[in-house]
Amino acid sequence: MVNELYPYIVEFEEEAKSPGLETHRKRKRSGNSDSIEGDAAQEAEPSTGLAPGSDPSQCSVPTKKGKDASTKKESLGHWSQGLKISMQDPKMQVYKDEQVVVIKDKYPKARHHWLVLPWASLASLKAVTREHLELLKHMHTVGEKVIADFAGSSKLRFRMGYHAIPSMSHVHLHVISQDFDSPCLKNKKHWNSFNTEYFIESQAVIEMVQEGGRVTVQDGMPELLKLPLRCHECQQLLPSIPQLKEHLRKHWPQ
DNA sequence: GTTCTAGAAC
DNA sequence: GTTCTAGAAC
DSSP: OOOTTOTTBOSSOOOOOOHHHHHHHHHHHTTOOOOOOOOGGGGOOTTSSOOGGGOTTOOOOOOOTTOOGGGOOSSTTSGGGHHHHHTTOTTTEEEEOSSEEEEEOSSOSSSSEEEEEESSOOOSGGGOOGGGHHHHHHHHHHHHHHHHHHHTTOOOOEEEEEESSOSSSSOOEEEEETTOOOTTOOSHHHHHHHHSTTEEEHHHHHHHHHHHSSOOOOTTHHHHTTSOEEOTTTOOEESSHHHHHHHHGGGSOO
16 A cells, blocks of 8 residues: 655665756746745756856855865855755665655764755745744654654654754754764753753644744743753753763664 | 864863 | 874965
């Protein structure tokens, strides 16, 4: 029996379409202003037929050090835009459908760590309204499906949620196993971003939008990232990252 | 978001 | 002396 909700599980398929890129460009051209991302940054495509100097809104930096334009780091190449690029790459895609795509986090903070991203241009949770409610629910459902498909036989517990103040542009739902067994988990900020209220449960975001029509983030989020390291399973305080990691081993299943 | 590394902490 | 953290980075 084929589940019609998930017809596009991608495994070895390379030729899959990338509707997001096309849609996004079209919107920008047509002057549709539903995107609140203030980035002339995304226009750094070399072959759009738009003359580089013809857009006064593009405050591009004059060529430095005699490097050619392809080495410019300010626009598409900026690290904060990385998800927009990764989500288009078929090699990164673990799942996709008409609304969302799932990729593995490039620097996973646990044995399993995926990101669910909408194709639609959504800069952050600040841009989310009731019209995105079904999308948020779908992202949640897809997250559960990815867990079932790729870690279904594992004993690991999972959580799904959003960072209160994400570093990377474009709304992304973290789907992460609770072992936190990863060499990429290196500092207090990493730990606290997943183990304090800085991590906002997917379900909570859905309910916020359902009740209030938008997502509000409480004050004091940056301070949460500096809290002492505390085990998420037994609440024990640990004095350093290496000692936290050693401690976490005793909560691993089996 | 990461890398790099000075100097604090041990 | 070594480990570890935390702030700057083109």
